[in-house]
Amino acid sequence: MIKQVLIGILCGAAVLTAGLLIGHYGITKSNGSAPSWVTDVAKDVDESLIQKFLSEVDNKQIQENLRELTKVPHMATTAGDEQTVQFMLKRWQDPETGLDQAWREEYMVYLSFPDPKNPNMVTVVSSSDAVLYTAREKEKSYTPDQDDPEVVQPYAAYSPAGQPQGKLVYANQGKPSDYQLLNKTVDLRGTIAITRYGGAGRAAKAINAAPYGVIGVLVYTDPLDINDGVMSDTNETYPHSWYMPPSGVERGSFNTQYGDMLTPYLAAKEETYRIPVENIKGIPPIPIQPIGFEDAYRLICELDGTAAPAPWQGAFNCTYNFGGPGFKPTSAFNNSDVKLDIFNYAEVKNSSNVMGVIRGSVEPDRYVIYGNHRDSWVHGAIDPSSGTSVMLELTRVLGRMVKQGKWRPRRSIIFGSWGAEEFGLIGSAEYTEQYFAKLSERTVAYINVDIAVFANATLRASGMPSLQNVIFKATKQVDAPGLDSTSVYDNWIRYANRTSSTHGPIPKMGYLSGAGSDYAAFVHYLGITSMDISYTYDRSKTNARIYPAYHTAYDTFDYASKFIDPGFVSHQAIARTAGNVLIRLADSLVLPLNCSDYAEILEDYLNTAVTLYQQQLQAQNIFMEPLKNAVGSFRSAATHLDQVIRSSDLANETPLKVRRINDQLMLLDRAFLDPLAFPDKYAYRHVIWASSSAGKPTFPGLADAYANAELSGQTSDWDKVHYHLSVLSQAIEGAAHTLVDVI
Amino acid sequence: MIKQVLIGILCGAAVLTAGLLIGHYGITKSNGSAPSWVTDVAKDVDESLIQKFLSEVDNKQIQENLRELTKVPHMATTAGDEQTVQFMLKRWQDPETGLDQAWREEYMVYLSFPDPKNPNMVTVVSSSDAVLYTAREKEKSYTPDQDDPEVVQPYAAYSPAGQPQGKLVYANQGKPSDYQLLNKTVDLRGTIAITRYGGAGRAAKAINAAPYGVIGVLVYTDPLDINDGVMSDTNETYPHSWYMPPSGVERGSFNTQYGDMLTPYLAAKEETYRIPVENIKGIPPIPIQPIGFEDAYRLICELDGTAAPAPWQGAFNCTYNFGGPGFKPTSAFNNSDVKLDIFNYAEVKNSSNVMGVIRGSVEPDRYVIYGNHRDSWVHGAIDPSSGTSVMLELTRVLGRMVKQGKWRPRRSIIFGSWGAEEFGLIGSAEYTEQYFAKLSERTVAYINVDIAVFANATLRASGMPSLQNVIFKATKQVDAPGLDSTSVYDNWIRYANRTSSTHGPIPKMGYLSGAGSDYAAFVHYLGITSMDISYTYDRSKTNARIYPAYHTAYDTFDYASKFIDPGFVSHQAIARTAGNVLIRLADSLVLPLNCSDYAEILEDYLNTAVTLYQQQLQAQNIFMEPLKNAVGSFRSAATHLDQVIRSSDLANETPLKVRRINDQLMLLDRAFLDPLAFPDKYAYRHVIWASSSAGKPTFPGLADAYANAELSGQTSDWDKVHYHLSVLSQAIEGAAHTLVDVI
Incomplete structure (x- = not known):
């Protein structure tokens, strides 16, 4: 009986098993079994992957990236620029840590340079044509890299060449209201105006002057505006601190539009139609030249006239006079003119963007774009190499995960290392012109990290309001540099905050309403949701308009590592924050846009x-x-x-x-x-x-x-x-x- | 034993069944079972549904639609227009055969009308101010509906008011070259030019004239261009045939831009900014008035001068003279002027689009738009009600399938019954302005069927080349009206063909390069893949520029049913073709765009x-x-x-x-x-x-x-x-x- 029962049970079990197997495998369910892509398409962002990313972002790697990028000056289209192109390509094509693909895209763009054989000169010339004073031709060297012959002479890109000579007047910031007021005290026709940076755009200082008959403009950075008043390089300025040395000069592009000026709305390819040079808009109609405050001091403190209004006064230990024109009778320069000898020339040159891509797995036709320019004025340690160093660390960590088969984003990620930004956001603008339809149809967001670190105090973020939420989320997951158990978010809200009608007190984001960096074409021309982040100042500690070595020969690895971000921990925080946002935009099932x-x-x-x-x-x-x-x-x-x-x-x-x-x-x-x-x-x-x-x-x-x-x-x-x-x-x-x- | 075996078998069966059930339903497969949407998203167009659609399209229904739509004149914004608005809404909101939703959208648009209290007059005035001849104020009536007081007097919409009086000259088609040539034989200053339709746009005939000093323009349709030469209403023209009676006048909008003229690029809502009327571009700077060839004959055959060049000659049994100006010495009108008394006035009026939608099941955010204008100049049986009748038959058949739960398209279908097309494609243009971003992001294609049937010979199709393939496919499935076992495609290729480098001999499609109907804003402003189809002439049988009752008071149900499409079989073929394309665009898994x-x-x-x-x-x-x-x-x-x-x-x-x-x-x-x-x-x-x-x-x-x-x-x-x-x-x-x- 037991045997029969056992046989019965065994048979029953066998029959049941057969039934189970046939039922499970042999009978197709009404809808069939789910194809494998059903789970793939539903995948959301992986928080553990984000943690892994955050832990792998390495400040030392960023430091080494910066060291490499700043070995030589790399002004757009120079040999130094080509060196950085090769470096980016090498990194992005690295079989261990590179991207799926990397390549260069070239544009023939309209640039402006000083003539190395005929350096620009600013002199004080007596009525008998004797040269009484000559402004510095180059900035003073404190470290060997500043002696590199490739350090470009300070100049105003797109200033016309010319030799204007006339009586000097001080015109404050060169705003329309400044010239208007000044014109009431003195006939400006035939004068040279000296202005300080700030208040008006670079080109505007000359554009605003010309209608009054001004024939040439000088521009300098007042120690009040950049150095919190300090002036001496014996113990105060760089290399003793982050402050600008007396001979430091901010270079820059003196134009008001962005993109290549000869090919508006068209990518600047070889055969592209170019407008006549005389039809270019938004560049100085008269010569303009930047000088150091050391020279500006000599000129301004000798000026004739009555004391200018209080808002016109700067940090020099003399009264900034108003009127004249020309120098005081008591000055050695009495009756002398100031003469500008400007030999800038324009040239159409080949500029490269370096592009790289990680192809998306589920939605390859959706792009998150991350970019920064590659070109600098001189060594450009902070502007832009701090951002490029961060980008390279990001691509190293992400690229390795991809190469190891551990990760592939849902959407495609495109990296752009833009060329010729300093001349007017040219590389990024040409890119948006060339790929207009495709980018506008498919781009989820653009992340710009140009100067990654201005200073060590707090995050600064600007962008479309729909990105606020994902930026907040990311900053809550990143430790604030130099602070124990404080997030970037918690630190940020102390420095900049507002009360939202929905969220209550939150950090205050800025808007991308100008054209300050490569986000401009993405925001204004393509209408792509964009953001720009950096680490920045404690405004209670400095009034500097910007970090003092900006666009000077002092923006070097030495400066960055000693005075801007020792230990590169703020760089690391920016890499972590930007990367966190990037991964969320690329991987989230529902886009984190609110x-x-x-x-x-x-x-x-x-x-x-x-x-x-x-x-x-x-x-x-x-x-x-x-x-x-x-x-x-x-x-x-x-x-x-x-x-x-x-x-x-x-x-x-x-x-x-x-x-x-x-x-x-x-x-x-x-x-x-x-x-x-x-x-x-x-x-x-x-x-x-x-x-x-x-x-x-x-x-x-x-x-x-x-x-x-x-x-x-x-x-x-x-x-x-x-x-x-x-x-x-x-x-x-x-x-x-x-x-x-x-x- | 048998009992035990039976029990054993039953138990075994029960256990097996339990196993099967548990195995099938109780154990989740590795990927889980497929969600129901997996099959939905993969569904392709259903050919049997297309066959069902084709068989249900009913010519009698189209005929009854047309009868209803043409009961009264329905010029834009008149009471008759409102009647058609109500009719469309009733049909599209019908619980048995309507759409998911239907509604009206209103715009305040700039229109131009003759003054019923001060009809426009064209007279011949002697040197002593005696009126020697008066052109017809209204077209002659042959059927009762032409006596409707709402039949608008023939006029040139957007012609300025004015009373120019001067010597008459014949200026052929009013092209720039016509006035240029004429100006060599006669001083055109102060003259009135009489022109015939064709060769140049309506407004252009006046715009081209004004620079030569012409002060007023008449325009008529020469029997050569519309009637294959015939002129008599005793036995030749309507109501004896489709030809235009002698008093017939083509009305029209005399402007060169499309959309509401006071609100360029902006939807004409109540508070929308309107440009000053004097800034309107592309309308006649001098008065212009259309007249019948009966009156034109009287005027032209009396003109002085020498014989105009051969291409200027029309069908009148006299020589069209060139020069003058004014009438022959032998004419009763010798020394007389022609005077235009034009009292047109402009008014901003409320015009409605009627919109309807069938919501897509799988991709509701992808739209196929199908549209036609609703407004006519008079009864508008052919223009536009032939197309509207077709659209209503389409929506009846599709609407019933939706209401019965038998069908729901993959993508959303939007139907538009546009207002004020005759005044310059206004309703459709305002719609594209109001919904610009949404439509350009989501619209798969726009199908326009305005005049569905010009004549009974062959299909005519114009559109973007990417639609060629789906149009061919549809036309191969539709029987050509009046022909045994010949498809619309096979008939079409006989009338219009070309040799494609890829496909060999195929029917020749046209392009939508002008602004002839409501596709203009979709093609040119939004860049949406669009098409326009109709049935049309055998060009070996007529040279008529267009069907002869176009824009006259004779474009009635009687005319359409007797002379354009008796039996409404060409209408049916168009409904079947357009509907077939529509279903394919809405339902295909891969869009049928090549x-x-x-x-x-x-x-x-x-x-x-x-x-x-x-x-x-x-x-x-x-x-x-x-x-x-x-x-x-x-x-x-x-x-x-x-x-x-x-x-x-x-x-x-x-x-x-x-x-x-x-x-x-x-x-x-x-x-x-x-x-x-x-x-x-x-x-x-x-x-x-x-x-x-x-x-x-x-x-x-x-x-x-x-x-x-x-x-x-x-x-x-x-x-x-x-x-x-x-x-x-x-x-x-x-x-x-x-x-x-x-x-």
């Missing part, structure tokens, strides 16, 4: 606009209701989309649903583009973030149009305000429409 | 351009290599994408792959947009299909720039050729880039 945070900023802008303009506009029979309605529509649509995201189980629904939502988030900024909104501003198309001269925290085109109309009082100018209000309302309504699937 | 067919046309255009321009351009140091390279890149990229499609098992791969390919196909035309390419052409941005005055089968901007440069010989004009060559090359290269996933 449209409600965009709505909040539009509401802020609207409230400001209503407060500033509504009453006066009503008096002109112009009503703000369409703008109010548009912002209201945007808020509703954003709330709705957030609700859809929150209430969906996106990992288990069709991947086309998450793609649809992601497309709405990705393309949101594109909806704010209007190629006709700013007819006078080259390649500014984003109606929310365009540059503005009105200086109001609100919609830029509206603010500028209003300021113009208020000044002129003309009906045609009020019409322009009404027109821009319609442009703006339609763009915001249009953006709201894109946050809804069908109707 | 980028290699685009490449073929670009190559044709390139070859023509090289033949016509290369030698002369080289002499100007302008080289066509970048354009050749661009077209080559495009061909390679297209071949590659075709290869990817062919070699993929897209129904079984991740749906993100097919979406990626579809996005590339969908957005291809967008890559050809350049908002700066045609600074003088309003809302023309598509560099391949823009209008051109050079009349060459090649790239329009290049052809026009070349023609200008050749004429002027100026360097600045050759520069413009070079510039446009760069614009074009960059756009085509850019489009090629978009056909590749990453790099």
Whole structure:
């Protein structure tokens, strides 16, 4: 009996097993088994991978990257620049730590250089043509690398050549109001104006001067503005501190548009049509030359006239005089002129971007772009090599994970090492022109890290409001350099904060409304959601406009490692933060872009606009209701989309649903583009973030149009305000429409 | 024993069943079972559904639609127009056969009307101010509906009001060359010119005249151009045939831009900024009025001067004289003037689009748009109600399938019944302005069926080359009306064909390079892949410019059903063809858009351009290599994408792959947009299909720039050729880039 029972049980078990096997493998379920891609498409960002990334970012590697990048000066298109091209390519093509692919893209771009055989000169010339004083031709050397013959003489790129000679006047910052005021005390015709950096753009100091008959301009950095007043290189300035030595000169590009100037809106290929040089807009009409404050001191303190207004006074231990023109009767320079001998020449030269890519696994046709320029004025340790060192560390860590088969991002990541940024963001602008359609259709976001570290105090972040959330998330996971158990986020909120209507007190982000670095073409021309981050100053400790070696021959590895970021821990924090954001943008199932945070900023802008303009506009029979309605529509649509995201189980629904939502988030900024909104501003198309001269925290085109109309009082100018209000309302309504699937 | 065996078998069966059930349902497979959406996302177009659709399209329903739509005149914004709005809404909101949703969208648009209290007059006035002759105020009635008081007096919309009086001259078609030639024989200052339709746009006849001092223009339709010469209404013209009766007058909009003229690039909402009326461009600077050939005959045959050149002669049994000015000495009108009393006025009026949608099941955020205008000049049986009747039959058949739960398209279908097309494609243009970002991001294609049937002979199709393949496929499945076992395709190829380098002999499609109907804003402003189809003439049987009742009071149900399409079988063929294309665009897994067919046309255009321009351009140091390279890149990229499609098992791969390919196909035309390419052409941005005055089968901007440069010989004009060559090359290269996933 037991045997029979056992046999029965065994048979039963065998039959059951057969049934189980047949049932499981032999009978196809109604929907079939899930294909392997079902899990792939639902994968979200892997937090452990982010932790691994953070731990692998190495400050020493960043330091060595910087050392390599700053061996020689690498001004755009020079042999030193080519050396950095080769270095980037070598790193990005490294079989152990490189990217999937790396290559160069070349453009023939219009640049401007001083003539090494005829150096620019600034002299004081007596009435009998005797040279009484000659400004320094080169900056003083404190370290051997400053003796490199490739250190370019300080000059103003795109200043015309010329030999203007005339009486000197001091014109403060060269703003329109400065020349206007000065012109009341002195006839400016035939004069040379000396101005200090700040207040107005570089080229503007000459553009603003020319209408008054000024024939040449000098520009220098006042110790008040850069050195917290200190001046002496015996014990105060570099190499004793981060401050600018007396002979230091800020070089720069003296133009107001970005991109190659001969090929507006066209990638500057060999056969591309080039406009006649005389049609270039936004460059100085008269010669301009930068000098050190050592020379400026000699010139300014000898000037005739009465004391200039208090805001015109700088740090020199003399009174900055106003009027003249020319030198005091008591000066050795009495009756003398200042003469500029400028021999700059322009040349179309071959500039390279170095590009690299990690191909996305699930959505290769979605791009996160990360970039920085590669070219510097001299050695460029901080500008831009701090950012390039960070980028190279990022690509080393990510590239290794890819090469080892441990990771491949959901979306493609494109890295750009842009050329010729210093001459006007040229490499990045040409890139956006060449690939306009593809980039605007597919780019999720652009991350720019140019100068990674200005100083060691706190994070600074600027960008579209939709990126705020992911930046906050990343900064909460990164330790603040030099502080125990404080996150970058917690440190940041101490230095810069605001109260959000939704989130309460949060760190304050800036906006990318200008064209200060390579994000410009991405933001303003392509309408791509962008950000720019760096570590920066404690403003309670310095008033320096920018780190004092900026664009001088002192921006070297020695300077960076001694005075900007000893130990490279701030560089490391930036690499970790930027990389964290990058991975989240590339890997998240739902893009970490928040449209409600965009709505909040539009509401802020609207409230400001209503407060500033509504009453006066009503008096002109112009009503703000369409703008109010548009912002209201945007808020509703954003709330709705957030609700859809929150209430969906996106990992288990069709991947086309998450793609649809992601497309709405990705393309949101594109909806704010209007190629006709700013007819006078080259390649500014984003109606929310365009540059503005009105200086109001609100919609830029509206603010500028209003300021113009208020000044002129003309009906045609009020019409322009009404027109821009319609442009703006339609763009915001249009953006709201894109946050809804069908109707 | 048998019992035990039976029990054993039963137990065994029970255990096996339990095993099967547990094995099948209780144990999760490694990848889990496939979610239900896996099959949904892979679904392709259902051929049996297309057959069902084709069989259900009913010619009688189309006939009844037309009867209803043409009950009263329905000029834009009139009570009759509102009646059609209500009718469309009723049909599209029908619970049995309607769409998911239907609604109206309103715009405040700038229109122009004659004054019913002060009808426009054209008179012959003697030197003593006696009225010797008065042209007809209204067309003669042959059927009761033509007596409707709402039949608008023939007029030229947007002609200014005014009472010019002067000697009459005959100016042929009012082309620039006509006035130029005429001006050699007679001083045109102070004259009234009489012109015939054709050769130049309506407004152009006045715009071209004004610089010569002409003060007023008449326009009529010569029987040569519309009636194959016949003139008599006793036995020849309507109601005896389709030909235009002697008093028939073609109304029309006399403007050269499209969209609301006061709100360029902005949707014409109530508060939208409106430009000053005096800034409107492209409308007649002098009064112009259309008249019937009956009146034109009286005027032209009395004219003084010598015989005009042969191409100027029309069908009247007199010599068309040239010169004068004024009437012959032998005429009763000798020494008399012609006087125009034009009382047109402009008004901003509320015009509606009626919109409807069938929401897509799998990709609701992809749109196929199908549209036609609703407004007519009078009863508009053919223009536009033939198309609207077809659209309503389409929506009835599709709507019923949706309401019955038998079908839901993969992608969303949007139907548009546009307002105020006759005044300048206003409704569709405002729609594209209002929803610019959303439509350009998501629209797969636009199908326009305006006049569905011009005549009964053959299909005519125009559109982007990428649609050729799906149009061919659809036309092969539709029977040609009135022919046994011949498809629309086989019939079409007999009337219009070409030899394709890829396909051999195929029907010849046209291009949408003008702004003849509501596709204009979709093609030129949004860059959306578009098509327009109709049934049309046998050109061996008539030379009529267009069907003879076009824009007259004779375009009625009676006319359409007797002379254009008795039995409505051509309407049916158009409904079947358009619907077939629509379903394929909405339902196909891979979009039926072929980028290699685009490449073929670009190559044709390139070859023509090289033949016509290369030698002369080289002499100007302008080289066509970048354009050749661009077209080559495009061909390679297209071949590659075709290869990817062919070699993929897209129904079984991740749906993100097919979406990626579809996005590339969908957005291809967008890559050809350049908002700066045609600074003088309003809302023309598509560099391949823009209008051109050079009349060459090649790239329009290049052809026009070349023609200008050749004429002027100026360097600045050759520069413009070079510039446009760069614009074009960059756009085509850019489009090629978009056909590749990453790099």
